[in-house]
Amino acid sequence: MSKTGHAFYFVIAVVLMTTLGCSQPKPQTLTIAAAANVQYALDSLISIFEQETGTGCEVVVSSSGKLTAQISKGAPYDIFLSADMKYPELLYGEGLLKNKPVVYARGSLVLWGPSMSDSADLWQLLSSDEIRKIAIANPKIAPYGIGAMEVLTSMNLLDGVEEKLIYGESIAQTNHFMTSGATGLGFTAKSVVMTPQMRNVGKWVEVNTAYYTPIDQGMAIINHEGYELPSAQAFYDFMRSSRAQSILNYFGYQTDF
Incomplete structure (x- = not known):
């Protein structure tokens, strides 16, 4: 076979390997924007979630107001855990959340x-x-x-x-x-x-x-135009489970409201 023929088949092989590689499912990484008060409980919550789902989690911690401003400007977050309901409700009104915010705990x-x-x-x-x-x-x-x-x-x-x-x-x-x-x-x-x-x-x-007014902690999935992350829904559901609530209770949050 000529050198040209070898080169042709080599290129075809590379293209096939690349195409097949891209078609393989890749582990998802979930990015969670979290108010600073919940970061300590979140360590324990994420540890269980990652073990059970294989989904990696990255956490961005700041004040609820700053995270809201970042989300409004298109920050690539998937889940928002706010220290109140006001900020996620503002984002929901702007059409930036997939679902209406829910109270997941009371601080x-x-x-x-x-x-x-x-x-x-x-x-x-x-x-x-x-x-x-x-x-x-x-x-x-x-x-x-x-x-x-x-x-x-x-x-x-x-x-x-x-x-x-x-x-x-x-x-x-x-x-x-x-x-x-x-x-x-x-x-x-x-x-x-x-x-x-x-x-x-x-x-x-x-x-x-x-x-003072009860501090209801808000949770919502951030809307991504054109695609959805199943892992975001999985984390959302996990946070409302009895296992997650028991951890939140340990850290002083109320979940029976």
């Missing part, structure tokens, strides 16, 4: 400090002259920050402590302010203080829900 707000008694009074803690700085998440973009501001307003403390407030861009940054010693107290999610890393660090008091 609780706590006040954390390096040391306090188990019977500590919330009002006395916040109004104490010994407390120079109080950390909260930025209420403009973080639902747990909105909750903290509602608490201070409900307790008629906002005017007295407003100059003490230090704003984190998310619960994650707020936690850093608290644990680094930059503040005397801080409002954070109960899911944070329930992590193994924080269970024996400092003290915390759960805030009575009479002082």
